Amino acid sequence: MNPNYGKVWLVGAGPGDADLISVKAVKLLKQADIVLYDYLVNKELLDYCPDSCEMVYVGKKKDKHTFPQEELNELIAHYASKGQNIVRLKGGDPFVFGRGVEEIMTLIEYGIDYEVVPGITSGVAVPAYMGIPVTARHVASSVTFVTGHPAKGNNSVDWQALAKASDTLVVYMGVSNAQRIANELIIGGKKQETPVALIRWGTYPQQEMLTATLKTIGDVMEDNGFQPPALMVIGEVVNFSEQLKPVIQSVKPQELIHV
Numbered sequence: 001m002n003p004n005y006g007k008v009w010l011v012g013a014g015p016g017d018a019d020l021i022s023v024k025a026v027k028l029l030k031q032a033d034i035v036l037y038d039y040l041v042n043k044e045l046l047d048y049c050p051d052s053c054e055m056v057y058v059g060k061k062k063d064k065h066t067f068p069q070e071e072l073n074e075l076i077a078h079y080a081s082k083g084q085n086i087v088r089l090k091g092g093d094p095f096v097f098g099r100g101v102e103e104i105m106t107l108i109e110y111g112i113d114y115e116v117v118p119g120i121t122s123g124v125a126v127p128a129y130m131g132i133p134v135t136a137r138h139v140a141s142s143v144t145f146v147t148g149h150p151a152k153g154n155n156s157v158d159w160q161a162l163a164k165a166s167d168t169l170v171v172y173m174g175v176s177n178a179q180r181i182a183n184e185l186i187i188g189g190k191k192q193e194t195p196v197a198l199i200r201w202g203t204y205p206q207q208e209m210l211t212a213t214l215k216t217i218g219d220v221m222e223d224n225g226f227q228p229p230a231l232m233v234i235g236e237v238v239n240f241s242e243q244l245k246p247v248i249q250s251v252k253p254q255e256l257i258h259v
Helices: 023-031 043-048 069-080 100-110 122-129 159-165 175-187 217-224 236-250
Strands: 007-012 034-037 054-057 086-090 113-117 143-147 168-172 195-200 208-213 230-234
Touching: 007 023, 007 069, 007 100, 023 043, 023 086, 023 113, 034 043, 034 069, 069 086, 069 100, 100 113, 122 168, 122 195, 122 230, 122 236, 143 159, 159 175, 175 195, 175 217, 175 230, 195 217, 195 236, 208 217, 208 236, 230 236
Parallel strands: 007 086, 007 113, 034 054, 034 086, 143 168
Antiparallel strands: 168 230, 195 208, 195 230
16 A cells, blocks of 8 residues: 555435444544545534544435545545545445445545444435334345436346345335336236335434335325435335334433434
8 A cells, every 4th residue: 555645435425314333433523634525425424533534525416426436535535545534324224235345445445444334324324213114023024225316328237027026125226216116016916005214314313214016106206296305115114104103213322322
């Protein structure tokens, strides 16, 4: 590695609830010289940074990117060239639909030292906060995480094949394509009555959920004006929400660990 460069930590910020970040991530934020953070990162986490830390917003919304990914990769390398400690704070986990690989490839190209700090991915945490387990005995022994918004020019998601390949489907960034996805799954053999949950702002205080079926999902979304960012969960596990949600909400940590 190039000794003239600083080090970059790709840190998973978790799904939203600030208390779900790892102890290691907090320690790194407290020592950071520069933090480059995403749109879906809870801004409360920036309070861990020292006063001297430079905080740079590099978030992406649909069709509205602060920096194209290629420019962002170069920006991270640019800050590292100053010989400082850099935290690239990413929503969820850096390697679960987080483009962490693309950023690391640029760091490798420049000989920049890096480390990945995993985070809790929204595909597990967001359903859990709504009382939905992504697997459950006798109901779902398999789960597939899939993007509903493939990269441009990449139509590799075979929804019809996934219809029978997995008991639970957790779809990231799929709200705008929800009706098409549902139609493809039905063609592939999933029952029209298969439960679907759409969860918006999961793990935040303002989280909200809509439930429907593959057959009705489009109408339910339209009637409620449901908009991203949201996660979609498809499968029988959605039915657990009514039973488990009150139980999960009643469990409160007695004491938080301060680091």
